[in-house]
Amino acid sequence: MTGTLPSDALVFFGATGxxxxxxxxxxxxxxxxxxxLTMPVIGVAKSGWTVDQLRxxxxxxxxxxxxxxxxxFAALSAQLSYxxxxxxxxxxxxxxxxxxxxxxxxxxxxxxxxxxxxxVTQHLAQSGCADGARIVVEKPFGRDLASARALNETIHQVxxxxxxxxxxxxxxxxxxxxxxxxRFANGVxxxxxxxxxxxSIQITMAxxxxxxxxxxxxxxxxxxxxVVQNHxxxxxxxxxxxxxxxxxxxxxxxxxARLFKSIRTLAPADVxxxxxxxxxxxxxxxxxxxxxxxxxxxxHVDSWRWADVPVNVRVGKExxxxxxxxxxxxxxxxxxxFGAAPALNLLRLQLTPGxxxxxxxxxxxxxxxxxxxxxxxxxxxQDWDGLAPYERLLGDALAGDATxxxxxxxxxxxxxxxxxxxxxxxxxSPYPPGTWGPPESDTLIGPDGPWLAVQPxxxxxxxxxxxxxxxxxxxxxxxxxxxxxxxxxxxVGE
Ligand code: BG6
Numbered sequence: 041m042t043g044t045l046p047s048d049a050l051v052f053f054g055a056t057g058x059x060x061x062x063x064x065x066x067x068x069x070x071x072x073x074x075x076x077l078t079m080p081v082i083g084v085a086k087s088g089w090t091v092d093q094l095r096x097x098x099x100x101x102x103x104x105x106x107x108x109x110x111x112x113f114a115a116l117s118a119q120l121s122y123x124x125x126x127x128x129x130x131x132x133x134x135x136x137x138x139x140x141x142x143x144x145x146x147x148x149x150x151x152x153x154x155x156x157x158x159x160v161t162q163h164l165a166q167s168g169c170a171d172g173a174r175i176v177v178e179k180p181f182g183r184d185l186a187s188a189r190a191l192n193e194t195i196h197q198v199x200x201x202x203x204x205x206x207x208x209x210x211x212x213x214x215x216x217x218x219x220x221x222x223r224f225a226n227g228v229x230x231x232x233x234x235x236x237x238x239x240s241i242q243i244t245m246a247x248x249x250x251x252x253x254x255x256x257x258x259x260x261x262x263x264x265x266x267v268v269q270n271h272x273x274x275x276x277x278x279x280x281x282x283x284x285x286x287x288x289x290x291x292x293x294x295x296x297a298r299l300f301k302s303i304r305t306l307a308p309a310d311v312x313x314x315x316x317x318x319x320x321x322x323x324x325x326x327x328x329x330x331x332x333x334x335x336x337x338x339x340h341v342d343s344w345r346w347a348d349v350p351v352n353v354r355v356g357k358e359x360x361x362x363x364x365x366x367x368x369x370x371x372x373x374x375x376x377x378f379g380a381a382p383a384l385n386l387l388r389l390q391l392t393p394g395x396x397x398x399x400x401x402x403x404x405x406x407x408x409x410x411x412x413x414x415x416x417x418x419x420x421x422q423d424w425d426g427l428a429p430y431e432r433l434l435g436d437a438l439a440g441d442a443t444x445x446x447x448x449x450x451x452x453x454x455x456x457x458x459x460x461x462x463x464x465x466x467x468x469s470p471y472p473p474g475t476w477g478p479p480e481s482d483t484l485i486g487p488d489g490p491w492l493a494v495q496p497x498x499x500x501x502x503x504x505x506x507x508x509x510x511x512x513x514x515x516x517x518x519x520x521x522x523x524x525x526x527x528x529x530x531x532v533g534e
Contacts, residue, residue, distance in 0.1 A: 047174055047438045048079050049143035051136065053160060054151035055083025055094060055122065059178065063209075064151060065101040067430035072119070073112035076435055081116065082139050084123045084132070091122040127152070127160050133167035140169065147438055149176040154191060161198040170198050176205040176437050179270050180261060181446070184462055185455035192448050201448055205437040210271040211444040212429030214422070215391040219278045219366075220292065222389070222397065229387070230283070232370065234345045239371045241351045242485075243275060244494040246359040250316060250473070251333065255324030262331040264311075264458055267355050273300065273454045274446070275391070276339065276353070279366060280346055289443040293450060300453035302343040306461045312336040313468040314478040316358040330468045333357040336481035338488075339457075350488045354481055358473040363496035364391040384414040386492075393496050395422040 052064055060083070071077035083094050095117050102108045121139050125132030140146055148164060150157060157177065164170040175195065182188025195204055210216050223230055232238070245267060251258040258266070277296035284291035314334030320327055334356030341351060370385035390396035397420040405413040427435075436444055446454075469478035476491065485491055 044440050045145055046440060047145045047147035049082065049140055049146040050077070050079060050149065050434075050438065051082045051084060051140070051146050051169075052149040052151055053084045053127070053156075056085040056087040056089060056097060057151060059151040061097065061101045062105060063430045064149070064434075065098045066105045067428060067434050068098075069102055069109060069112050069116055070106075070428060070431045071435060072116045073109050074431075077116075077119070077438075079119070079438075080121065080139075080141070080143065081119045082121050082123060082136065084125070084136060086126050086132075087124065089122065089124055091120060094122045095120060127156050127163070130163060130166065133163040133169055137167050137169050145172040145174070147174045147176060149434075149437075151178055154180070154182065157191060158194040161195055165198045173199070174203045174205060174437060174440065175199045176207060176434075178207050179209075179446075180265055181206050181270075181451050182455060183260070183265060185452060185459045188452055188455045192452070202442070204445075204448070205433075205442055206446040206451060207433055208270045208274055208446050209429040209433065210274055211446070212427075212433040213391065214426055215389070215395040216275060216278065217444075218395055218397075218420075219275070219389060219391075223279075224283055233280075233368070235347055235349050237370050238346075238349050239369045240349060240488045241279070241369070242367045242492055243272060243351070243353045243365070244491065245272060245353075245355040245364040246361050246476075246494055247357050248359060248362045248474075250318070250358045251322050251325075253323065255322035257324075258322070258333070259325055259329060259331055262462075263333055263335045263355050263357070264313075264337075264462060268335060268337065268353065269454050269458050270446070272353050272355060273303075273457065275364075275366065276303070276351060277450070280341060280343075280351075282345070289441055290447075292443055293447045297447060297449045297453060299341070299343070300450060300457065302341055302346075303453075303457050304340040304342055305457055305459070306337065306339070308461060308465045310338045310340075310484075311461045311466055312478065312480040312484045313464075313466055314356065314471045314481070315468045316356075316473050317470045318358075318473055330464045332468050334359075334471060334477040334481075336477065336484050337461075338484060350485075352485050352488060352491070354477065354491065356471075356477050359476060360474055361495055363393065363494050365389065365494050366391065367492050369492075378410045378412060390496065395420065397421075 052060060054060055068077060068081060098116070098120070099108060099113065102113065123132060123135045123139050125135060146169065150160060152160065161170070161175070164173065177195070182191045223233065274296070277299050281295035281299040284295050312335065313332035315331065316333045319325055319333055320329060336352070336354040339351040339353065341347070341349065366389040368387040372385060384400040384402050386400040388398040388400065396418065399417040399419055401415050401417065402412045403415040405411045433444060469480055471478045481491065482489060
């Protein structure tokens with residue numbers, strides 16, 4: 041039985057691949073430096089390499105991703121071994137079993153394409169390498185509801201759910217965990233977070249870079265599979281879930297799964313798809329590809345707490361800035377006592393870069409008359425993640441703590457929500473690089489908009505972020521506020 045005993049060896053498949061290069065080696069070095077990784081580390085791949093070549097690869101990875109810490113690197117090199125072989129060949133797994141030596145509870149990290157999960161898990165079982173083991177799998181977990189279910193079945197033939205750790209690195213981000221902390225460690229916010237006080241919610245995940253050489257991957261994914269089904273829905277889940285019912289690692293996952301169940305399945309009318317106009321120039325992209333690099337979506341949460349509060353999400357590549365932020369727009373006061381008061385009642389949570397929590401309020405402009413001006417209270421600002429997401433998540437998986445990993449039911453519910461809008465269900469509209477996506481996204485948000493300005497404010501600069509323009513009125517508001525001219529519609533940097 042694995043129980044809650046920590047793993048005693050770390051095996052990573054795909055050791056010579058991209059993910060290992062960009063994320064896993066930096067996380068391993070950081071863990072060794074911190075003293076949290078003292079066990080054997082075994083890389084597996086089919087590259088015809090030796091362990092020395094893998095060490096050289098690790099050094100190159102670290103040089104490009106945060107730097108080599110010579111003492112930690114030496115220790116990691118000594119812990120590292122390498123098994124070379126084909127994933128279809130039982131001999132590879134016999135060699136892995138030998139390399140595991142006396143380890144009783146290995147953690148197998150599958151940094152390989154999902155099409156290989158079945159083969160690898162079966163061989164792990166047949167060779168005895170699955171005994172007492174846990175398994176970590178990467179996103180994307182499936183490509184729709186049916187394939188995710190099939191993948192879960194395949195994995196469960198060998199690993200019970202409590203031994204499966206599905207990575208969504210967004211859950212390892214300091215800022216994403218802070219969403220939960222902020223909500224449930226304070227008494228003042230929680231009473232406001234419901235349909236009585238919240239007019240609308242917006243989440244923007246803007247990236248100023250393109251598909252960055254991942255054209256082949258992106259052709260298979262598109263923005264909705266790449267970041268909405270997982271990262272964005274997890275943010276929605278943590279932001280809107282009920283308070284965890286009890287302690288223990290399942291409480292938060294139960295809360296998110298329950299919230300997901302109340303999100304209505306999306307229909308084509310709830311989505312706008314955009315494609316950056318230079319997408320076809322990317323290597324690996326079909327000349328007639330209709331894959332989206334931008335998506336705007338409107339979610340409906342059919343729960344007692346959130347019914348009728350629109351949750352608008354937009355994500356995109358080659359947008360004007362790189363920044364992910366959540367804005368909770370509160371309802372205005374029931375009557376406009378001062379006349380034409382600015383309407384800045386919002387809570388803004390910047391998730392990347394860094395962490396920033398800002399409360400936007402209206403204050404009186406000094407001087408004669410009762411004229412208002414918008415003020416921003418920066419409640420919290422932090423530009424450094426205590427732990428990089430992969431370091432945190434690998435450490436948790438080794439310890440057997442699944443809190444920050446997506447559970448089977450969460451993943452399947454998330455696919456259920458987006459399933460009908462995957463692929464070319466609505467036409468894709470082009471947008472020029474450096475803009476906020478196609479104009480159809482403004483139409484989608486309609487009276488719940490405009491989309492609010494998103495601009496990163498990096499901690500330490502001393503600069504306050506620009507004040508988002510006032511939103512247009514929400515249909516059900518008792519005292520509607522005047523609409524914002526389209527020119528102010530949150531299009532910073534356009
Ligand atoms: C990944 C996506 O999961 O998340 C990428 O595949 C995206 O397309 C990335 O750029 C964003 O993560 P982060 O941590 O850089 O905000």
